Amino acid sequence: MASSWSLIKRSRTLIHHKKKLAFLGIGSAPTFSSSSSSPFMKRPCAASAPYINNHFRFLRRFESTKAEAAQLELQHYVTDDDDNNQVIDFPGGKVAFTSEMRFISESIQKRVPCYRVLDDNGMPMKYSNYVQISKEMAVKMYSDMVTLQTMDSIFYEVQRQGRISFYLTSMGEEAVNIASAAALSFDDVILPQYREPGVLLWRGFTLQQFVDQLFGNTSDLGKGRQMPIHYGSNKHNYFTVSSPIATQLPQAVGAAYSLKIDGKSACAVTYCGDGGTSEGDFHAGLNFAAVMDAPVIFICRNNGWAISTPVEEQFRSDGVVVKGQAYGIWSIRVDGNDALAVYSAVHTAREIAIKEKRPVLIEALTYRVGHHSTSDDSTKYRPIDEIEYWKMERNPVNRFKRWVERNGWWSDHNESELRSSVRKQLMQAIQVAEKAQKPPLSDLFNDVYDRLPSNLEEQERILREIVKKHPEDYPSDVPL
Amino acid sequence: MATLFQGVGAVTPFSASSSLDSNKLLLPSRKSLSISDSRGSIFVYRSDALNLKAATRKQDLLIPNAVATKGETSTSAKSGHELLLFEALHEGLEEEMERDPRVCVMGEDVGHYGGSYKVTKGLAEKYGDLRVLDTPIAENSFTGMGIGAAMTGLRPIVEGMNMGFLLLAFNQISNNCGMLHYTSGGQFTIPIVIRGPGGVGRQLGAEHSQRLESYFQSIPGIQMVACSTPYNAKGLMKAAIRSENPVILFEHVLLYNLKERIPDEEYVLSLEEAEMVRPGEHITILTYSRMRYHVMQAAKTLVNKGYDPEVIDIRSLKPFDLYTIGCSVKKTHRVLIVEECMRTGGIGASLTAAITENFHDYLDAPIVCLSSQDVPTPYAGTLEEWTVVQPAQIVSAVEQLCQ
Numbered sequence: 116m117a118s119s120w121s122l123i124k125r126s127r128t129l130i131h132h133k134k135k136l137a138f139l140g141i142g143s144a145p146t147f148s149s150s151s152s153s154p155f156m157k158r159p160c161a162a163s164a165p166y167i168n169n170h171f172r173f174l175r176r177f178e179s180t181k182a183e184a185a186q187l188e189l190q191h192y193v194t195d196d197d198d199n200n201q202v203i204d205f206p207g208g209k210v211a212f213t214s215e216m217r218f219i220s221e222s223i224q225k226r227v228p229c230y231r232v233l234d235d236n237g238m239p240m241k242y243s244n245y246v247q248i249s250k251e252m253a254v255k256m257y258s259d260m261v262t263l264q265t266m267d268s269i270f271y272e273v274q275r276q277g278r279i280s281f282y283l284t285s286m287g288e289e290a291v292n293i294a295s296a297a298a299l300s301f302d303d304v305i306l307p308q309y310r311e312p313g314v315l316l317w318r319g320f321t322l323q324q325f326v327d328q329l330f331g332n333t334s335d336l337g338k339g340r341q342m343p344i345h346y347g348s349n350k351h352n353y354f355t356v357s358s359p360i361a362t363q364l365p366q367a368v369g370a371a372y373s374l375k376i377d378g379k380s381a382c383a384v385t386y387c388g389d390g391g392t393s394e395g396d397f398h399a400g401l402n403f404a405a406v407m408d409a410p411v412i413f414i415c416r417n418n419g420w421a422i423s424t425p426v427e428e429q430f431r432s433d434g435v436v437v438k439g440q441a442y443g444i445w446s447i448r449v450d451g452n453d454a455l456a457v458y459s460a461v462h463t464a465r466e467i468a469i470k471e472k473r474p475v476l477i478e479a480l481t482y483r484v485g486h487h488s489t490s491d492d493s494t495k496y497r498p499i500d501e502i503e504y505w506k507m508e509r510n511p512v513n514r515f516k517r518w519v520e521r522n523g524w525w526s527d528h529n530e531s532e533l534r535s536s537v538r539k540q541l542m543q544a545i546q547v548a549e550k551a552q553k554p555p556l557s558d559l560f561n562d563v564y565d566r567l568p569s570n571l572e573e574q575e576r577i578l579r580e581i582v583k584k585h586p587e588d589y590p591s592d593v594p595l
Numbered sequence: 596m597a598t599l600f601q602g603v604g605a606v607t608p609f610s611a612s613s614s615l616d617s618n619k620l621l622l623p624s625r626k627s628l629s630i631s632d633s634r635g636s637i638f639v640y641r642s643d644a645l646n647l648k649a650a651t652r653k654q655d656l657l658i659p660n661a662v663a664t665k666g667e668t669s670t671s672a673k674s675g676h677e678l679l680l681f682e683a684l685h686e687g688l689e690e691e692m693e694r695d696p697r698v699c700v701m702g703e704d705v706g707h708y709g710g711s712y713k714v715t716k717g718l719a720e721k722y723g724d725l726r727v728l729d730t731p732i733a734e735n736s737f738t739g740m741g742i743g744a745a746m747t748g749l750r751p752i753v754e755g756m757n758m759g760f761l762l763l764a765f766n767q768i769s770n771n772c773g774m775l776h777y778t779s780g781g782q783f784t785i786p787i788v789i790r791g792p793g794g795v796g797r798q799l800g801a802e803h804s805q806r807l808e809s810y811f812q813s814i815p816g817i818q819m820v821a822c823s824t825p826y827n828a829k830g831l832m833k834a835a836i837r838s839e840n841p842v843i844l845f846e847h848v849l850l851y852n853l854k855e856r857i858p859d860e861e862y863v864l865s866l867e868e869a870e871m872v873r874p875g876e877h878i879t880i881l882t883y884s885r886m887r888y889h890v891m892q893a894a895k896t897l898v899n900k901g902y903d904p905e906v907i908d909i910r911s912l913k914p915f916d917l918y919t920i921g922c923s924v925k926k927t928h929r930v931l932i933v934e935e936c937m938r939t940g941g942i943g944a945s946l947t948a949a950i951t952e953n954f955h956d957y958l959d960a961p962i963v964c965l966s967s968q969d970v971p972t973p974y975a976g977t978l979e980e981w982t983v984v985q986p987a988q989i990v991s992a993v994e995q996l997c998q
Contacts, residue, residue, distance in 0.1 A: 304747060338780040347779045354746060355779035359770050365736035366771070369743025369751070376699070376725055376749065383743075399736030406731055562781040563816050565839040568867070570914045 226433050229480055230460060231450035235509070237517025245459040246298075250524050255317075256297050256454060257519050258533055260289040260512045263313045265537045266322070267485070270329060273545060274343075274489045279329045281343045285310045287452070287484030290511035291416050293317055294454040295384070295479075298461035302381035304370045305353045306363040309344055310416065311386050318351040322537075326544040332551035338562070339554040361391040364400030364413065368474075371409035375472060382410040382468040384461075390421025392435050401442040404474035411474045412464045413444075416451060418483035423496040439476035451479030452511035455518070482509065555594040556582070675858045681851040683825035684714045687832035688752070690861065692722055695750060698836055701728040701737050702754030711756050712792060712851050738764035738789065742772050745787045750836060758793030758845065759805035772841045773816030788835045789843045794885055794935055795983050796848035801971035804979075808845055808912050809941040819912040820866050821845040821884045825855040827910060830864030838866060845912070847885045869916035875905030877997055878929040881920060881946060883909045886933045886984060893989035902993060912942055920946075921954055928959040929996050933984055938966045963992055 201212040232245040239245075248256070267284040274282040285292055292313025299305075305314055312325065324336070328346050331339035336348055337355065347355025354370075357363065367385035374381050391397055392415060404411045415435045419426055432438060439446025445467065449460045457479060464475040482505040486493040493502065519525045560567060560575045567575075582589045678686065692698045700715055706729035709716035719727040730737040734755060741751040755761040761768070768789065775783055795804045808819055818840050822828035828846070835842040872887065873894060882890045887908045894904050905923055909916060924930055930950055934943040943964040950962055965984045972982055 306743065336780045336782060337778060340780065341778045345778065347782060349779070349782040354743075355775060355783060357771055357775065357778070359766060362739060362767060362771055363743075365733075365739030365767070366743030366746070368736075369740035369745070369749075370747040371743075372725075372728070372740065373744040373747035373749045383747075395733075396735060396739060399731070399733035400739070402731055403733065403736055403740060407728070562777045564776075564818070565784070568914045569917065 221431065222433050222437075227436050227448050229448045229450050230456050231453050232455040232459065233453050233514060233518055235514065237514045237521065239455075239518070245455050246462045248297075248455070248458060250522070252297060253519050253522070254524055256293050256458075257512075257515055257525060259293045259313065259317055260454070260515065261530075261533055262322075262537050263289050263292060263316055264512055265534060266312070266316075266325065266541060269538065269541050269545075271485070271489065273329075278545075278549065279343050281489055282329070283309065283344050283488035284485035285313060287482045287505055287511070288416055288418060289313060290454040290457055290515065291414070291451045291479045291481055294457035295414055295461045298458045299384060299465060300381065301352065302379065303352065303465070304367075304374065304381065304383045305351075306367045306370065306383060306385040307353065307356055308360070308363065308386050308388060308391060308416075309356045309358070310388065312344065312346060314386075315346055315348065315351060315353050318353065320346065320348060320351055320353075322540050323544045323547065324348075326541070326548040327551070330548040330551070331553065332548055333554050334548075334551060335554070338558045340558075361387055361394035361396040361400070363387070364391075364394075364396050365403060367411045367413070368400055368403045368407060368409045371404070371411040371468075371474075372407060375408075375410060380469055382412055382465055384412045384414065384465075386414045386416060388421060389415065389417040389419065389426050389429055389435065390424065391415070392438065393429055398438075398442075401439070401444055401474070401476065405443040408472045409474055410468040410472050412461065412468055413439075413474065413476045414461070415476065415478045416481055417478050418451075418481045420483050420487070420493070420497070422487045422491060423493070425497075434478055434480070436476065436478040444474050444476050446476035446478065448478045448480065451481030452509055452514065454511060454515040481511070553590075553593045675856045677854055677856045678825055679851065680822075680825045680828050680846075680853045680855075681712050681714050683829040683855075683857060684822075684832050684846070685716060685718075687829035688714065688836075689718060689721075691833055691836040692718065692726065695836075697748065698750045698752065699726040699728065699744070700752045700754065701730055701741055703730055703732055703737075703756050705729060705754050710754065712848075715754070734760050734763035735765075735767050738767040739771070741787050741789075742767060742775070742785055745785045745841075746775065746783045750786050750788075752788040752790060752836065755789065755791030757799075757803050757805075757848075758791045758807040759802055761789065761791060761807060762805070762810070764789075765810070768811065768817070768841075768843075769814045773814045776840075777816060784839050785841050786836075786839050787841045788832075788838075789841070790832075790835075790846060792846045792848040792851070794845075794847040794849070795967070795972055795979065798974055798976055798979060799848070799972075800974050804972035806936045806941065806967075808843075809936045811843060812913050812942060812945060816841065817913065818842045818866055819845065820910055821847075821912055822910070823847070823850060823884050823887045823908055825853060826857045827864055827870060827908075829857060830862055831866065831910070833863045834866045837863065842866065845884065849885055867911045867914060867916055869919040870908040870910050871905075871919065872908050873904065873906040875903040875927070877903045877927060878905065878931055878993055879920070879923040879927045880904050880906045880931045880933060880989070880993070881909055882906065882933040883912065883942070884935065886935055889984060889986050890933050890989055893986035893993070896986065896990050897993055900990075900994075902997060904993060909946070915946060915949055917949060917953060920950065924950060924954045925957045928957055930958065930962045931989070931992055931996060932962065932964040932966075933989055934964070934966045935983060936966055937969045938964075939969050941966050960996055963996055965989065965992055 202209045232239060232243045234240050263285060267286050270282045271284055273279050288310060292311055296314040296317035301318060327334040328337060329343040345356040347353060363385050364387060367383040371383035374383065417435055421429055436446045436448040447460055450456050460477055464477055468475050484502060484506045560571045563571060704711055705715040706719040706724060706727045715727060738753050741753040744751045772785055772787060776785055793805060793807050811819060820831050822831045831844060835844050880890050890906055894906055897904050905927055907919060907923055932943040932946055934941055936942050943966045947962045947964050965988060967982045970982060973979055
């Protein structure tokens with residue numbers, strides 16, 4: 116019998132696990148190299164209790180990061196079967212000796228398995244367990260996925276027609292967008308990368324508001340200051356998109372820290388892509404979240420490509436999920452094209468984050484069907500038939516549609532009605548936005564600071580003088 | 596009561612319509628200045644330089660005696676309390692943390708260690724681990740964390756152990772801190788304060804002797820201030836915390852042990868104002884942070900030689916207080932800038948440009964800017980001394996300008 120755990124402070128959840136582990140006979144000799152036992156326990160009931168990796172053992176010392184009185188302190192006494200009977204104290208805790216020099220392999224033999232609920236045809240898999248959703252929820256999720264898909268295709272075309280300057284689609288990632296948003300509450304603070312407009316759509320951002328931002332007109336909440344797709348709305352708790360990759364990850368830790376101080380029952384949720392995990396901010400953000408016990412959910416959309424860099428050239432680890440453990444964070448790998456799996460994982464992760472005040476990493480495996488953006492032609496670096504395959508056979512929207520239809524909650528009639536209605540609304544919104552005024556000249560100088568300082572006042576004055584002198588050079592649709 | 600301070604509560608707006616009438620500067624009687632100067636620039640009491648912890652080399656006998664009026668000793672010397680600059684920062688910080696529960700501090704070793712320069716000493720015990728947060732060593736990340744917390748409603752103070760380390764946070768400061776209020780259309784404010792010691796110290800090596808104000812000055816959306824005395828350190832710290840804009844507060848490694856008597860009453864200084872250290876007639880000397888003390892030492896020599904320099908501590912590095920500076924230039928017609936930044940691209944370079952653009956007609960001579968050479972700061976003490984502008988150079992520059 117290898118390990119026994121003793122709890123210093125009580126926690127309902129951990130006692131539960133201890134019993135569960137004992138019941139399931141877990142407690143094999145901890146080895147370093149392979150994950151021979153299955154990392155995830157399946158339990159018959161849909162869950163609020165988290166899935167854990169039983170190779171987790173660590174000694175936590177709470178010197179300056181005591182977050183709440185109910186924090187756990189585990190002490191893990193390891194007595195092993197082989198010749199490592201000796202345990203020694205180092206800064207960081209007790210660690211067992213071994214006389215065998217064994218290097219930890221760079222990767223485990225088997226990749227971390229991927230949690231999925233529906234198969235490719237939208238049929239729930241055998242023994243699948245997931246968080247149930249109601250008909251209303253399912254229908255809203257599906258409608259929003261269709262809306263997102265339609266938005267993407269229409270706006271892409273609008274950019275190609277030269278009516279907006281830039282666009283980037285989320286094609287192929289509709290399930291990650293909508294299902295993750297659906298599993299969260301409106302109090303949860305979202306810090307997106309840039310491929311998550313679906314989250315904002317779910318929260319009630321109107322099509323008109325999306326279009327206004329793309330056209331940068333006077334109704335845009337951002338007042339025309341950012342590129343298209345850099346949405347932001349504090350009313351919807353969706354932080355304004357900032358172009359540099361992964362800068363939002365440490366900011367999410369800060370937002371979560373703020374929520375924790377306020378005692379709110381909410382978490383911060385932040386997204387990044389596979390490419391973003393190479394940035395320094397990713398590593399520091401995860402490390403901070405773990406050390407600070409911050410309630411953050413890191414959702415990594417591993418869509419296989421970072422512009423033209425495939426994942427094989429981005430990292431050599433087994434994807435992103437294994438990096439979580441390196442920082443002491445619970446992680447899970449999920450089929451990102453399976454809306455129900457994403458929903459269940461995010462729903463559960465949220466409970467873990469809030470109740471236990473800890474971060475969670477979710478790697479959603481998916482595929483970027485579209486080009487990186489309108490400035491990219493991905494056929495230059497990947498085969499067209501690969502793109503087609505993911506677009507048709509592995510389409511997340513169709514997959515979820517089959518499940519919803521099978522439950523009798525959706526019909527072809529609903530489908531055609533929805534698609535034509537969304538299309539019409541979009542066209543109308545585009546027309547309105549195109550004709551709308553652009554933000555006035557004063558908005559060039561406002562909001563740099565809370566009040567206009569003298570140097571900016573002077574610069575505005577100079578600019579206005581120039582405009583007055585050369586009105587023919589000044590665009591006619593920008594009010595003064 | 597000679598000393599007045601103002602700006603309690605509201606930060607005075609940027610506009611140049613201040614109550615100080617420029618005519619008053621021309622009055623011969625300096626006493627009237629001290630009483631009626633309602634813009635809050637207080638005249639500094641003697642700071643005892645012998646309390647500097649550093650080695651007693653010739654440099655240390657700087658008497659940063661920024662006495663404003665000739666012969667007038669501090670009239671209210673018995674009220675108030677004496678403390679060192681880092682204690683003044685600590686006091687300002689603690690008062691703000693007491694006043695507003697959203698104020699929090701994050702940085703390396705700020706919690707139980709009390710901060711590398713003891714500015715946050717005792718705060719973790721008083722306010723708890725969450726409000727005084729020790730972070731892992733990742734400047735970009737804890738600055739990012741501060742930005743995220745600020746956008747969600749807190750008022751964080753990010754401490755860089757040395758300003759030079761904040762170069763690692765440049766991405767977050769430039770791309771997000773300065774920009775997000777603007778790009779979000781005003782929806783998210785970032786009331787963050789980023790502070791730390793910078794400047795050339797005593798043989799700290801090139802990487803720890805950076806003058807970050809020159810790198811940061813171009814970033815739109817941030818404000819920069821530099822403190823130089825315990826009085827303005829406390830006032831600027833409080834003002835920075837209360838400001839809705841992101842503020843970078845530059846402290847200097849060698850000034851932490853300056854002692855001064857500061858008022859007991861609460862006061863907040865304006866972030867956009869310069870400080871009149873010594874009024875004069877012949878030449879305007881603009882300076883900030885540690886160079887203020889070199890200038891004042893040179894001023895003693897100059898006074899003995901018969902010159903009457905006007906010394907202004909510009910304090911606000913972004914934006915410049917062109918009103919005070921302009922009034923001074925219109926009076927003296929000669930400008931000398933003394934700074935610690937490198938010659939290329941430093942604060943002095945921008946200030947020269949700003950003054951030339953705005954007050955060209957009032958200048959009788961080209962602006963002279965004394966700054967450090969464009970070299971990394973060497974470790975050897977003697978070499979290091981020569982990268983920093985010395986009082987002797989200031990004296991000869993004034994003599995040359997006033998010919």
